[in-house]
Amino acid sequence: MLEGIRIIEVEGLGPGPFAAMVFADLGADVITIHRSDPPAGPLPAKPGLLDRGKRSIALDLKAPGDRDTALSLIASADGLIEGFRPGVMERLGLGPEPCHAANPALVYGRMTGWGQAGPLAQAAGHDLNYIATSGALWYASAPGEEPMTPPTLVGDIGGGALYLAIGMLAALHKARATGRGTVVDAAIVDGSAHMMNLFMALGDTGLFSMQRGRSLLDGPHWSRTYRTSDGGFMSVQCLEPKFYAQFLDRIGLAGDADFGRQFDPDLWPALGKRLETLFASETRAHWTELFRGTDCCVSPVLDPREAAHDPHMASRRTWRDEEGRLQAAPAPRFAGAPDWEPKASPERGEHTDEILAELASKAGR
Numbered sequence: 001m002l003e004g005i006r007i008i009e010v011e012g013l014g015p016g017p018f019a020a021m022v023f024a025d026l027g028a029d030v031i032t033i034h035r036s037d038p039p040a041g042p043l044p045a046k047p048g049l050l051d052r053g054k055r056s057i058a059l060d061l062k063a064p065g066d067r068d069t070a071l072s073l074i075a076s077a078d079g080l081i082e083g084f085r086p087g088v089m090e091r092l093g094l095g096p097e098p099c100h101a102a103n104p105a106l107v108y109g110r111m112t113g114w115g116q117a118g119p120l121a122q123a124a125g126h127d128l129n130y131i132a133t134s135g136a137l138w139y140a141s142a143p144g145e146e147p148m149t150p151p152t153l154v155g156d157i158g159g160g161a162l163y164l165a166i167g168m169l170a171a172l173h174k175a176r177a178t179g180r181g182t183v184v185d186a187a188i189v190d191g192s193a194h195m196m197n198l199f200m201a202l203g204d205t206g207l208f209s210m211q212r213g214r215s216l217l218d219g220p221h222w223s224r225t226y227r228t229s230d231g232g233f234m235s236v237q238c239l240e241p242k243f244y245a246q247f248l249d250r251i252g253l254a255g256d257a258d259f260g261r262q263f264d265p266d267l268w269p270a271l272g273k274r275l276e277t278l279f280a281s282e283t284r285a286h287w288t289e290l291f292r293g294t295d296c297c298v299s300p301v302l303d304p305r306e307a308a309h310d311p312h313m314a315s316r317r318t319w320r321d322e323e324g325r326l327q328a329a330p331a332p333r334f335a336g337a338p339d340w341e342p343k344a345s346p347e348r349g350e351h352t353d354e355i356l357a358e359l360a361s362k363a364g365r
Contacts, residue, residue: 001026001027001334001337002023002026002027002028003027003028005023005027005028005029005078005079005172006028006029006030006031006076006077006078006079007020007023007024007028007029007030007031007077007078007079007080007081008030008031008033008070008073008074008077008079008080008081009030009031009032009033009054009080009081009082010032010033010061010070010080010081010082010083010084010089010094011032011033011034011035012082012083012084012111013083014083014127014152014156014160014161015083015111015156015157015160015161015164015188016081016082016083016111016161016164017032017048017050017051017083018050018156018157018160018161019081019109019111019160019161019162019164019165019168020032020050020054020081021050021051021052021053021054022161022162022165022330023079023165023168024052024053024054024343025052025053025330025340026330029055030053030054030055031054031055031056031057031073031077031351031355032051032054032055032056032057032346033057033058033059033061033070033073034056034057034058034059034348034349035058035059035060035348036058036059036060036066036349038348048345049325049327049345050345051345051346052327052342052343052344052345053343053344053345054345054346055346055350055351055354055355056346056347056348056349056350056351056352057069057073057349057351057352057355057356058348058349058352061092061094062092067092067093067094069356069359070094071093071094071098071099071102072102072359072363073355073359074094074099074102074103074106075102075103076103076359076362077103077106078105078106078107078172078175079106079107079108079109079168079171079172080099080106080107080108080109081109081111081164081168082094082108082109082110082111083110083111083112084112085112085121085122086112086116086117086121086122087122096108096183100181103181104179104180104181105175105176105179105180105181106175106181107168107171107172107175107181107182107184108181108182108183108184109164109167109168109184109186110183110184110185110186111160111161111164111186112185112186112187112188113125113126113129113130113155113160113187113188113189114130114187114188114189115185115187115189115190116185116187120133126155127151127152127154127155127156127188128149128155130155130159130160130188130189130192131149131154131155131159131188131189131192132147133189134159134188134189134190134192134193134196135193135196136154136155136159136192136193136195136196137149137154138212139199139212139215139218140154142213142219142224143212143213143218143219143269144212144213154192154195155188155192156188158191158192158195159188159189159190159191159192159193159194159195160186160187160188160191160192162191163186163190163191163194164184164186167184167186168184171184199215199217199218202215202216202217207263207265213265213268213269214265216239216263217237217239219265219268219269220262220263220265220268220272221236221267221268221271221272221274221275222236222237222238222239222244222247222262223236223237223239224236224237224272225301226275226276226279226280227276227279227280228279228280228282228283228284228286228287229280229281229282229283230283230284230285232283232284232300232301233284233300233301234279234284234287234288234291234298234299234300234301235298235299235300235301236275236297236298237297238296238297238298239297241262242295243295243296243297244262246294246295246296247296247297247298248260250290250291250294250296251278251290258270258271259271284300287300288300304319304326305326307319308320308321308326317329317339320341320342322342327342
């Protein structure tokens with residue numbers, strides 16, 4: 001879909017590389033500028049999953065010659081992705097001004113947690129800090145428990161990488177039409193707050209509260225997970241009355257007057273306790289089989305390797321296991337496109353000579 005688009009990625013952490021992987025998955029030529037020496041800390045020294053389908057050039061951006069090479073690469077690109085704190089790229093001589101001077105149509109994608117401006121712009125932080133500040137963490141977990149979400153998904157990926165990708169795609173479209181690029185300021189605090197709007201729209205239902213456990217989808221006995229007798233979990237979210245009625249019938253509670261008051265928040269804690277006891281009386285396999293093929297909106301909670309072998313997930317080939325590396329296929333899918341197969345991740349600097357030759361060839365024309 002994005003063949004002919006070139007993205008330059010400056011090596012970083014988490015959401016930046018993920019956004020660049022999205023572009024590579026969609027067919028763009030993504031060139032990652034890796035550090036000449038493997039960095040200390042959590043960045044992988046060897047090819048990482050997020051590098052799949054990319055090309056790699058090893059440069060020292062603090063060295064004048066390598067910085068000039070980076071600028072030449074940026075001049076040949078449609079977009080740039082960087083994930084440093086505000087001011088770092090400027091100090092390297094690769095901020096928006098010199099890059100746009102070399103390439104006016106460049107879409108300059110900036111991935112940060114706090115944004116390019118504001119009191120916290122220079123502060124350190126991670127996924128959990130950003131979504132705590134944005135409000136996105138508030139309704140996570142059951143009432144009375146510490147708020148917690150799946151790691152990286154709400155902040156780094158949902159509020160960060162995907163918003164960066166969307167913003168850059170919109171800017172690339174405009175740049176193609178006008179010949180003028182722009183700077184995309186993708187802040188995880190902004191994206192994760194924007195993601196709250198679906199939940200905030202529940203205010204129109206009359207079942208919305210700033211108190212945890214009192215809003216629609218936040219606290220009801222029919223919208224949570226339950227532990228089973230073997231230590232597994234089942235998810236229940238039968239929001240619509242017709243699905244809730246099927247759930248009650250299937251689990252043997254159709255004639256219970258209290259369970260019949262689905263939208264009474266005062267009853268939710270007590271009814272949740274009763275369902276906790278009921279689900280804890282049987283195994284996850286028992287409940288999975290009981291609800292299989294129904295519209296009760298009940299599903300087992302699977303770990304990623306279990307998910308890879310789930311009949312539905314396996315039929316769609318969503319998860320791929322290549323030589324012990326479990327990874328998910330790109331999404332969304334496109335009609336008529338060939339089935340995706342995992343692409344290799346480059347060694348650090350693997351394509352340096354190839355990319356330098358391309359630049360030399362272009363300069364010699």
